[in-house]
Amino acid sequence: MSSNAPISEGRGRSQIYLSTRGGASGLSFENAVLQGLAPDGGLFLPSEVPIASDWESWKDLSYTELAFQILSLYISTVDIPSEDLKNILNRSYSTFRAKDVTPLVHLKDNLYLLELFHGPSYSFKDCALQFLGNIFEYFLVRKNQGKAGRDRHHLTVVGATSGDTGSAAIYGLRGKKDVSVFILHPKGRISPIQRAQMVTVLDENVHNLEIEGTFDDCQDIVKAIFGHFDTDSSLNIGAVNSINWARILAQIVYYFHSYFQLVKTNSIKIGEKVRFVVPTGNFGNILAGYFAQRMGLPIEKLVVATNENDILDRFWRSGTYEKQPVKGAEAEGGLETDGVKAHTEGCKETLSPAMDILVSSNFERLMFYLAKQFALTNGMDDESSNKKGAQDVASWYQSLKTTGKFGPVPQDLLEIGRRTFESERVSDPQTVQTTKAYYESVGYILDPHSAVGVTAAERSISRAGKDVSHISLSTAHPAKFSSAVGLALEDEKDFDFEAKVLPEEFRGLLQKQERLTTVENSWEHVRELLKKQVEEELKAGSSS
Ligand SMILES: Cc1ncc(COP(=O)(O)O)c(C=O)c1O
Numbered sequence: 001m002s003s004n005a006p007i008s009e010g011r012g013r014s015q016i017y018l019s020t021r022g023g024a025s026g027l028s029f030e031n032a033v034l035q036g037l038a039p040d041g042g043l044f045l046p047s048e049v050p051i052a053s054d055w056e057s058w059k060d061l062s063y064t065e066l067a068f069q070i071l072s073l074y075i076s077t078v079d080i081p082s083e084d085l086k087n088i089l090n091r092s093y094s095t096f097r098a099k100d101v102t103p104l105v106h107l108k109d110n111l112y113l114l115e116l117f118h119g120p121s122y123s124f125k126d127c128a129l130q131f132l133g134n135i136f137e138y139f140l141v142r143k144n145q146g147k148a149g150r151d152r153h154h155l156t157v158v159g160a161t162s163g164d165t166g167s168a169a170i171y172g173l174r175g176k177k178d179v180s181v182f183i184l185h186p187k188g189r190i191s192p193i194q195r196a197q198m199v200t201v202l203d204e205n206v207h208n209l210e211i212e213g214t215f216d217d218c219q220d221i222v223k224a225i226f227g228h229f230d231t232d233s234s235l236n237i238g239a240v241n242s243i244n245w246a247r248i249l250a251q252i253v254y255y256f257h258s259y260f261q262l263v264k265t266n267s268i269k270i271g272e273k274v275r276f277v278v279p280t281g282n283f284g285n286i287l288a289g290y291f292a293q294r295m296g297l298p299i300e301k302l303v304v305a306t307n308e309n310d311i312l313d314r315f316w317r318s319g320t321y322e323k324q325p326v327k328g329a330e331a332e333g334g335l336e337t338d339g340v341k342a343h344t345e346g347c348k349e350t351l352s353p354a355m356d357i358l359v360s361s362n363f364e365r366l367m368f369y370l371a372k373q374f375a376l377t378n379g380m381d382d383e384s385s386n387k388k389g390a391q392d393v394a395s396w397y398q399s400l401k402t403t404g405k406f407g408p409v410p411q412d413l414l415e416i417g418r419r420t421f422e423s424e425r426v427s428d429p430q431t432v433q434t435t436k437a438y439y440e441s442v443g444y445i446l447d448p449h450s451a452v453g454v455t456a457a458e459r460s461i462s463r464a465g466k467d468v469s470h471i472s473l474s475t476a477h478p479a480k481f482s483s484a485v486g487l488a489l490e491d492e493k494d495f496d497f498e499a500k501v502l503p504e505e506f507r508g509l510l511q512k513q514e515r516l517t518t519v520e521n522s523w524e525h526v527r528e529l530l531k532k533q534v535e536e537e538l539k540a541g542s543s544s
């Protein structure tokens with residue numbers, strides 16, 4: 001394993017972090033992870049994407065050995081010594097129910113499904129959040145050695161969820177010392193099981209806040225809190241959403257792992273190109289695929305699969321990134337879902353609620369790279385292209401904030417992106433149809449997000465042909481979305497949700513004791529609540 005990235009300051013440049021908006025550079029992995037969001041509102045990125053020139057030699061590694069090889073390219077041994085990183089990875093994936101961590105299932109012909117939901121909370125978020133929980137703990141233990149009471153570094157984690165990040169983060173951080181966790185979710189807009197997975201966790205360091213609004217409102221509140229936190233505050237705010245670089249990093253692993261699984265079953269020869277299809281909301285999962293490709297994995301295309309909240313699909317078609325109210329549900333034969341069926345302020349409630357997102361955080365990271373590559377093709381050197389990329393991103397995101405849109409971006413820049421990305425928009429009726437079709441033809445029960453992906457994969461196959469293998473990412477277990485799955489399969493003769501879908505862990509969950517707070521849709525309000533609660537926890541901690 002090696003990286004052809006040049007070395008500076010004794011580390012690979014891929015182990016030093018900068019902000020997409022140019023306001024921060026030279027950060028260590030530890031600082032990038034603990035800060036979460038850059039002070040200029042940008043997102044952290046490695047200064048360079050490492051090329052793994054001998055990635056093929058990783059073929060027979062176990063999931064955690066592979067994770068170690070990949071993560072070592074981005075984390076210096078100063079940040080985490082190798083033995084410690086290996087231990088953290090072993091612990092993070094020991095909680096998964098599948099031996100392979102992320103098994104690959106053959107659906108039909110050249111279509112494979114990558115099951116990412118075998119972690120504790122039954123969604124793909126566990127693949128990164130078990131790891132993030134453990135590295136937060138690792139950094140805190142190191143910082144707090146020999147310290148007591150108020151001198152200890154306390155991390156206040158604030159996250160927004162449309163249903164899955166919340167429970168994965170809570171499971172990764174519950175009961176951990178020196179951490180308080182606050183998770184914001186949109187009231188009535190997540191499935192009953194997703195809600196119960198969060199609000200029935202009664203550990204004292206876990207706080208669920210429900211907001212009258214959409215996921216984007218929750219995400220905006222989180223970003224505002226990061227942007228406005230008083231510098232003299234005792235609170236060190238940490239991020240669990242995919243704005244945190246560690247989330248993206250850990251997700252790169254399963255792109256390589258699933259590729260090797262195809263090689264090992266002789267479905268492809270090593271070096272052959274494949275397509276990945278990714279149900280997309282905040283653009284974190286598919287961005288990890290982009291890193292895998294840049295590192296050398298033979299990916300022909302990454303297919304973005306959106307539901308009817310389709311800002312990304314519209315971007316790939318037009319080059320303009322624009323928040324826009326979607327048409328009425330009735331116009332497309334919209335269907336009642338796990339929550340409310342109406343849509344407010346442009347965000348429609350669909351059968352795949354975790355993807356009901358208007359603005360995709362991580363798209364900013366991709367835009368940085370596209371702007372940078374565009375600048376390189378125009379003759380700029382590496383340093384100037386970094387500056388130009390950051391300037392473009394800062395101005396696009398300023399425009400998004402003030403006008404609700406940016407673009408159209410230059411056509412040549414869009415074409416650079418289109419070399420790697422394609423996109424598909426999948427409606428609710430199409431999601432239902434695919435769920436039914438796969439149940440009837442191969443007996444597989446897809447969750448609605450994975451059904452969005454498989455629908456997009458079928459369209460991609462019709463373009464790319466039968467010779468290109470497709471790996472479609474399955475992002476959640478169907479039991480989390482009983483109404484949507486029931487809606488698709490209720491007429492099937494032998495379908496029995498309780499017997500065929502519901503895991504033991506979910507039985508009785510909806511009847512358990514709950515703890516949550518309803519909060520006004522205002523970041524100032526949430527900040528005050530946070531400060532008060534953390535102060536109480538710190539007082540209790542220093543007196544115990
Ligand atoms: C089940 C499920 N599928 C897909 C997505 C979209 O993933 P991403 O936000 O990484 O694009 C999410 C959440 O974001 C999710 O919870």
Ligand SMILES: N[C@@H](CCOP(=O)(O)O)C(=O)O
Binds near residue numbers: 354
């Ligand atoms: N779908 C997510 C939304 C948050 O995305 P993240 O990947 O940025 O944490 C969820 O389920 O919460």
